[in-house]
Amino acid sequence: MHRIVALALPDVVAFDLSVPAQIFGHRDERDRYDFTVCSEHPGPVPTTTGFSIEATAGLEALTSADTVIVPGFFPLDAPPEPVLNALRGTRARMVSVCTGAFALAAAGLLDGRTATTHWRDANELSQRFPEIDVRPDVLYVDEGEVLTSAGVAAAIDLCLHLYRIDHGADHAARVARRMVVAPHRSGGQAQFVDRPIPEGTGLAQTCAWVVERLHEPTTVDDMARHAGYAPRTFARHFRAETSMTPLRWLTAQRLLEARRLLEATGMSVDEVARRCGLGTAANLRLHLAREAATTPTAYRTAFRGSTIR
Known part of the structure; x- marks a missing residue:
């Protein structure tokens, strides 16, 4: 049984959390995956959409995880040191969705790697963590044991990619049909991004x-x-x-x-x-x-x- 733990940081983006929950935590997948939501402390975690979710486990859940998924959160401050230490201490496959990349970056897990996040936040990620090669124009980046996705719906693409790695294309296509989404969009496909005019600058x-x-x-x-x-x-x-x-x-x-x-x-x-x-x-x-x-x-x-x- 492959154990997946989603780390919900306040204020967690509910959609980012719901995608891995639907793909890996669905009742159809319970013979393949054990899906758990944890936080720094068990209990309610606020979301960016005005309601709370319940984290059933604390940081100790990360120690036995095979895959750790960090959904997006806001504001983008560095998580508390106990959270960063827990992320550094696990040997699990590490995955971020959207701005969850900021947590992996703060823990030093993206240093020297290529990564992505929501295109609106890519510039901030690059400026705050210059050791990372930030790609603002792709859906997801697979670096083996560390994977990052762009924002919102790109979470579906990355999670299906993970399922494809674990169980093959046929099984991943079955999950995609259940979710009524396209079975495969490559990570190199671009985010459809806006390139705004710089504001408040000499240019x-x-x-x-x-x-x-x-x-x-x-x-x-x-x-x-x-x-x-x-x-x-x-x-x-x-x-x-x-x-x-x-x-x-x-x-x-x-x-x-x-x-x-x-x-x-x-x-x-x-x-x-x-x-x-x-x-x-x-x-x-x-x-x-x-x-x-x-x-x-x-x-x-x-x-x-x-x-x-």
Whole structure:
């Protein structure tokens, strides 16, 4: 029997906890998994959605776990030292969902590793824990004995991935059918993220200027001139404020505009490519495949859909 322990930290994200509970704690899985919820102390744990859940065990449950799952929590302060010591002391497979990565990071379990979290919190994770290679653009990262997922629904993808590792693709597909979800999305598939314009910084005006001219062949050198910096100085400041290079940000903004046009208009792929500054349909396909692991047609189909009236 594989023992899975979910560590609920206050205020735990109820959805993040419910996903492993449904996959591993469901009555259909009781001959394969023993699922327990623990906290620093047994008893009620507040959630981010206004109700409490009951943790039936304390930190001692971690010592006998085969897999430890840390759901997201908020605020993102470091957990108390007894919790961190308990995380460091277990030899279990370690898994975080969404902002649960901040707990693993605070315990030093992600040092020197690649990890992910919800795209909105990826920059903070990277800044607070520079030893981690944070990937804000994937659904989950499998580093063997340590696995991390992006936010919200990506928890389903990671937990099905764990089930697939434990029992094979056929059994994982059966669980997916029970949950009425797609049986497999690869971890490398991108989170569909927004790349906001930096606020309250010296670069905000330049970034806004670029966004207004995405249909033009604006370059990083053009951005540097607008900001009043030499190109290398501009690149250094930009990376410090946004945790990405100017070229990556510019490409991301073009792709964000392409996605908007694919969702909201009936423009051809060629016209969308021209309007967002990527030039050609082939170039749009290349960048969209690299950044979001999809095609313009597939993206449009997935995100336009039909309107519920």
